[in-house]
Amino acid sequence: xxxxxxxxxxxxxxxxxxxxxxxxxxxxxxxxxxxxxxxxxxxxxxxxxxxxxxxxxxxxxxxxxxxxxxxxxxxxxxxxxxxxxxxxxxxxxxxxxxxxxxxxxxxxxxxxxxxxxxxxxxxxxxxxxxxxxxxxxxxxxxxxxxxxxxxxxxxxxxxxxxxxxxxxxxxxxxxxxxxxxxxxxxxxxxxxxxxxxxxxxxxxxxxxxxxxxxxxxxxxxxxxxxxxxxxxxxxxxxxxxxxxxxxxxxxxxxxxxxxxxxxxxxxxxxxxxxxxxxxxxxxxxxxxxxxxxxxxxxxxxxxxxxxxxxxxxxxxxxxxxxxxxxxxxxxxxx
Numbered sequence: 001x002x003x004x005x006x007x008x009x010x011x012x013x014x015x016x017x018x019x020x021x022x023x024x025x026x027x028x029x030x031x032x033x034x035x036x037x038x039x040x041x042x043x044x045x046x047x048x049x050x051x052x053x054x055x056x057x058x059x060x061x062x063x064x065x066x067x068x069x070x071x072x073x074x075x076x077x078x079x080x081x082x083x084x085x086x087x088x089x090x091x092x093x094x095x096x097x098x099x100x101x102x103x104x105x106x107x108x109x110x111x112x113x114x115x116x117x118x119x120x121x122x123x124x125x126x127x128x129x130x131x132x133x134x135x136x137x138x139x140x141x142x143x144x145x146x147x148x149x150x151x152x153x154x155x156x157x158x159x160x161x162x163x164x165x166x167x168x169x170x171x172x173x174x175x176x177x178x179x180x181x182x183x184x185x186x187x188x189x190x191x192x193x194x195x196x197x198x199x200x201x202x203x204x205x206x207x208x209x210x211x212x213x214x215x216x217x218x219x220x221x222x223x224x225x226x227x228x229x230x231x232x233x234x235x236x237x238x239x240x241x242x243x244x245x246x247x248x249x250x251x252x253x254x255x256x257x258x259x260x261x262x263x264x265x266x267x268x269x270x271x272x273x274x275x276x277x278x279x280x281x282x283x284x285x286x287x288x289x290x291x292x293x294x295x296x297x298x299x300x301x302x303x304x305x306x307x308x309x310x311x312x313x314x315x316x317x318x319x320x321x322x323x324x325x326x327x328x329x330x331x332x333x334x
């Protein structure tokens with residue numbers, strides 16, 4: 001081979017090198033692109049699971065609140081530490097829910113840190129930390145979520161009356177009402193209150209529902225008390241500085257230091273009572289935290305007020321002047 005042949009061979013070799021380099025670069029790019037696509041898919045999986053769990057926590061929480069209330073009502077036994085017991089139950093159910101992602105090699109972990117009151121007494125607050133990981137992709141989020149006690153398709157019962165009246169014959173469930181029979185009258189009689197018989201066959205709301213009449217003075221905005229009647233007929237609850245919160249109701253406490261809610265407990269309608277001849281008649285004020293007040297302050301009395309008449313029976317409650325003012329009703333003697 002002459003010099004010209006050597007030069008041609010060397011030139012050909014040098015020309016081949018860039019081609020090999022281009023092939024290697026292309027292969028690396030393809031592998032890198034595939035790896036990038038896989039990373040995106042894994043990241044989407046992790047993010048999706050995290051969002052799924054975030055939406056699941058309020059659902060699980062609401063189920064636990066409903067189940068705990070029903071458990072207390074059925075057993076007649078209050079919870080000793082409702083916040084802790086509810087937190088632990090939510091944690092257990094989330095742990096079970098998270099196991100379904102094991103087959104996808106996704107590690108899902110949620111720590112429920114705290115369950116407590118919210119500023120709105122008709123909501124509770126859950127604090128948690130979510131950690132989701134698949135391969136090297138991790139996602140963490142700190143959450144503060146609020147769960148409403150109000151849900152028409154998932155109503156939550158008020159356990160307090162059942163706990164208070166357990167030793168006196170017990171309250172029962174009648175459709176959407178709590179039926180006291182003689183239990184509430186006996187409960188008040190045992191505490192030495194006058195006119196306890198007024199609460200024979202009393203009723204009160206079963207499910208916790210927030211009153212739409214806001215401000216509350218609207219209850220007495222009409223001379224015929226139609227708003228008050230609608231509120232009572234629908235079994236609404238109202239925000240209250242003195243009323244027990246949901247957690248304390250589960251523990252059998254009629255009053256508590258938290259911002260809570262109250263509702264009316266209704267004496268049975270009467271054929272004898274009229275607005276004119278009984279307006280000065282006294283009975284324990286028909287607000288649940290007054291009736292179930294077992295603190296040193298005790299319960300207190302209110303004067304009778306008739307709010308409706310159905311051609312045969314008068315419907316009435318007893319209200320002190322403080323609650324009359326709250327609901328926009330005329331004071332006694334006014």
